[in-house]
Amino acid sequence: MHHLNSLEKRSAVALALVFSSRMLGLFMLLPVFALYGRELTGFSPLWIGLAIGAYGLTQAILQIPLGWLSDRIGRHKVMLGGLALFALGSVVAALADSVYMVTLGRVLQGAGAIAGAVLALAADLTRDEQRPKVMAIIGASIGLSFALAMVLGPLLAKWTGLSGVFWATAVLACAAMLLVAFVVPKSVSKAPMAETLALPQSLGAMLKHRQLLQLDMGVMLLHLMLTAMFVVLPSLLQNYGMQPVKHWQFYLPVLLGSFVLMIPMMIIAMRKSQEKGFFLLAVALLITAMLIVLLLPGFITLTLAVVLFFIGFNFLEASLPALVSRIAPAGQRGSAMGIYSSSQFFGAFLGGAAGGAVVQHFGYQALFAVLAVIGLIWLAVASTLSIPPRAQRLSLAVSVQTEHQANQLAAQLTALAGVQEVTLLLAEQRCYLKVSSAQFDTAQAQAVIAAAGA
Template sequence: MNALERRAVSALALLYSFRMLGLFMVLPLLALYATDLEGATPALIGLALGIYGLSQALLQIPLGWLSDRVGRKPVIVGGLLLFALGSLVAGLADSVQGVIAGRALQGAGAIAGTVMALVADLTRDEQRTKAMAIVGASIGLAFTLALILGPLVAAWGGLSAVFLLTVALALLGIVIVLGLIPGPGAAAAAREEPVSGSLRRSLGEPELLRLNAGVFVLHFVLTASFLVIPGLLESGLGLPRERHWEAYLAAVLLSLLGVVVLMRRAERGGRPRQAFATGIGLLLLALGLLAELPRPLAICAGLWLFFVGFNYLEATLPSLVSKAVFAGGRGTAMGIYSTCQFLGAFAGGAVGGLIVQRYGGSVLLLTCLGLVVAWLLLALPRLASVADAAAGGELSRP
C-alpha cells in the first residue's frame, strides 16, 4: 500500500472499530441489566438487543445510494450523529421501551456499506482485498474489546454508562472522518464507475448469495447466543455479572491462537475454503457444548471455540465478498452484504427473545446450531468444486 492508502485504511478501520465497539458493548449486558428496566420481558429484551439491526438493514442501501450522489463523508458524519443521538436516548431511558427506541435510532445511522465503499474508493484494485481484510479484522478486535470493556463499565455505572460512552465514541468517529480520512477529491478519482443492473446481478450471483446467507446466519447466532451466554456464566460458572469480563478476556485471548492457525492454513497452506469450513464447524461444536453440556468445563470450551469461529469468519467474509464481486458492482454488493449482516442481528435478537421466553435458552442454542448446519451445507457445493479443481490440476501435471 502507498502512503495515502495506509492512511485511509487505518483511519477507516479505526472509525469502524469505534462504531462497532459501541454496538457490541451491550451484547453481553442487555440480557442481565435490562431485567431491571420497567416493562422488561425476555422477548422485549431480545427486541432491544436486535432492533438496531432492522433499522440498519432498511437504510444500508438507501444511504449507500445517497453517498454516491452527495459524497461518502457527509453520509458517514450524519450517520454518526444519529448513532450518538440514539445512544443518548437509550442511556437516559428507564424503561425497556425507551432502550428499544434508542437502539432503533442507533441503527438508523446505517453507514457500514458506505464506509466499505469508501475503503474501495481509496484503494487500488490490487490492494483492495487486503484493505477489506484489515477493516474486517478491526471488527473482530472491536468485538473482543467490547466483551471486556462493556462489563467493566457496566459494573461501574450500569447500562446507562455504557450507552453514554457510546455517545463519546460516535463523536470521536466524527473527528476521525473530518481530520484523518482523505478528502472527497481523492475518493472521486479512484471511484469505480457503476454498471447498470448491478443490484439484480448482485442478488443473483450464487457466490455472493452464499456469502450473504452466511453473514446473516453468523450475526443471528452472535446476537441470539448472547441472550443465553451471560446466564450460563452466572449459573454454570458461578461468576457474578461484574466479573464476566474475566471469562471473556480469557476466552478471547486464547481464541487468538486458533484464529492464527486458521489464517495460516488459509494463506500459507493455500486452503482458504477449507479453513472457512473449519470456522463454521467450530461454531457448530461450540453451540453443541453450550446447549447440551452446561457444565463449567464445557462452557469454557464452548466459549473459546465460539470466539475462534466467530472472529475468523467475521474477519474473512468481507474479503471473500470483495473477491467474488464483479467490476463496477462493489458498492451495491457491499450494501447488500451489510443489509444481510444487520438483518441477521435483528432476527437473532427478536426471534431469539421469543424462543427464550417460550422454550428456554437451550432450545435457542439448538436453533442456532441448526442454522449453522444449513450454512455449512450451503457452502459445501462451492467447497467441493474447489476440491475438484485442485484434484484436476494435480492429475493434469506431467
C-alpha cells in the first residue's frame, strides 16, 4: 500500500472487506450444498446445480443497471440496498425446507449486484496513479475469501447444518452494511465515468469487439467449469471416504499449493513477455484436470486434478481482467469490464444449471467429458487471441464546445508521439488516452488541450 494516502488506504481496506464478506457468503455454499442439501425436499443433481448457480443469473442481469443507478442516486445507497437484498436472500435460504426455496434465496442474493457500485466508489476515492493498487487489493480479497470459504464452509455446515451457512451469510451481509454506513468513506468526487462504469452508448461497440468477446467468453467458460465441478466434487470426496467435516483438509492444501505453483507462471509470463503462451497453458491445465478425473478415477488422481485445475483457474482469474483492461479502447474500460463481469456471473449460472442437468441424466463422468470438450473449444478460440503491448491510460479534462472541435483536438492528440488511442467525450468534457509511457509527453498533450480550449 506504498504511496497510498490515508483516504485511499481506508477506502481500499473497507471496500475489500465489504466485497470479500459478501463473496465469502456466496462461496461457502460451494463445498457443502451437494452433501447437506440432500435433506431438502425436491433434492436432485439438477436442483443442486440450479441452487448453486442461481445467484449468477440475477448478478449477470443486474450488474450493469445497478452500476448506472449508483451514478444517479449515489454509491452508498446502491451498496446498502444491494446488501439488504443479499441478506434477505440469505434469510430466505436459511429458513427453507425445500431446494426450490433455497434457489429463490440464491436468486435474491444475486439481485444484490453491488460489484459495479463498489468498484466505481473505489475509483471515486482514489487518484488515477494509485487506482490500480486499490483495485488489486479488492481483487486479492476475493481470492482470499474463496480460500477461506473452502475451509469454513465444511466446518460450519458440520456444526450448524446447511441453514447455519446461510445464517452466517446473512450476518456477514449485515456486517458489510455497517461497514458501508460507518467506515467506507463517502465519495468526495467522481472519477471519470467512462473508465469505471458501463456507458449505454458503448455497449454495442464492446459486443462487436472480437478480442474482448474472446475474453468475455473465456471468463464465462472458466466460471462455468468451476461451478459445474462443485456440483459433484464434494460427493466424490465423500465417495472416496473423506467425511464432510474433513473436506477443508483437502481444499486448504490444494488451494495453497495451486496458488504457490501459479506464482512462477505469472512472473515468467510478465517478465519474458510470454503471456499468451502461459494463457494457453492455463487453459490446457483445466482440460487436463477434467481428463484425469474422467480417465483415472481415484483419490490421489482427483487431488492431482484439482491442483492442476486451480493452478489454471488462479492464473486465468488474474489474467483475464487485466487483459480486458488493457485491450479495452480508451474511454470504454467501464463498458468492457461491465460486460466482462456479467459474462463471469452468467457462466456461474450456466455451470450450475448445465452441470446439474448433465449429472442427473448421464452421471458425473459425462460432466467431466463435457467440461473437457468445452475446454478444448476455449483453447482453440484462445489460440487466435492477440495480446497488445502494455500501455498507460490517462484521463485529461478538456474544454471543447462542438463535435467539430472535439474531432480536431482528437486528431491533434493522435499525432503526438506515443499516443495509441484517443477517445474524447463531449458530455464529460474529458479526453481518454492510451499511450506508450516511454514515448509520451504529458506536458505536450496538456499544451495541445489548452490551445484548443483557448
